Amino acid sequence: MHQGIGLDAYNDLPRQKAVHAFYECCxxxxxxxxxxxxxxxxxxxxxxxxxxxxxxxxxxxSVETILQAYPHIGRRPRSTKSAAEQCSVWDPRPEVMGAxxxxxxxxxxxxxxxxxxxxxxxxxxxxxxxxxxxxxHETETERKVVRNELAKINRxxxxxxxGPEGGYHNW
Numbered sequence: 171m172h173q174g175i176g177l178d179a180y181n182d183l184p185r186q187k188a189v190h191a192f193y194e195c196c197x198x199x200x201x202x203x204x205x206x207x208x209x210x211x212x213x214x215x216x217x218x219x220x221x222x223x224x225x226x227x228x229x230x231x232s233v234e235t236i237l238q239a240y241p242h243i244g245r246r247p248r249s250t251k252s253a254a255e256q257c258s259v260w261d262p263r264p265e266v267m268g269a270x271x272x273x274x275x276x277x278x279x280x281x282x283x284x285x286x287x288x289x290x291x292x293x294x295x296x297x298x299x300x301x302x303x304x305x306x307h308e309t310e311t312e313r314k315v316v317r318n319e320l321a322k323i324n325r326x327x328x329x330x331x332x333g334p335e336g337g338y339h340n341w
Contacts, residue, residue: 217332
């Protein structure tokens with residue numbers, strides 16, 4: 171993954187490499203292409219605002235395609251087994267991971283798409299509470315919440331890709 175490349179270096183990348191760098195952040199070719207086409211960006215904030223605007227303008231089918239790239243909550247990446255069925259070395263509390271898996275399955279059954287959330291400092295119990303709360307939403311409301319969560323995730327990944335505003339200072 172591209173990390174800490176700086177805004178100026180990003181703006182100078184060839185189009186194909188710029189699309190690739192954005193794709194690593196947002197998992198959407200359409201969004202990555204549109205962001206790359208909007209270069210040059212004068213500031214991180216300008217890029218972040220453009221990314222949000224484009225994300226919120228995407229079709230529902232594009233958002234569903236993005237969601238397919240996210241791991242199922244309560245499962246290890248690339249595994250079809252629930253955490254409760256896996257080795258307890260992965261998580262010392264398989265009952266919590268089993269509860270996450272079960273809650274995520276209820277969520278997917280209710281809305282028809284996978285649960286996604288910017289986790290940050292949230293622990294497993296916080297994720298469980300969020301799933302429980304969001305299960306009460308109407309589908310239209312939840313689709314908006316999902317886009318907001320994707321925007322938070324994109325922002326974090328874009329920040330990691332670019333590094334600090336003004337770039338890194340050489341000693």
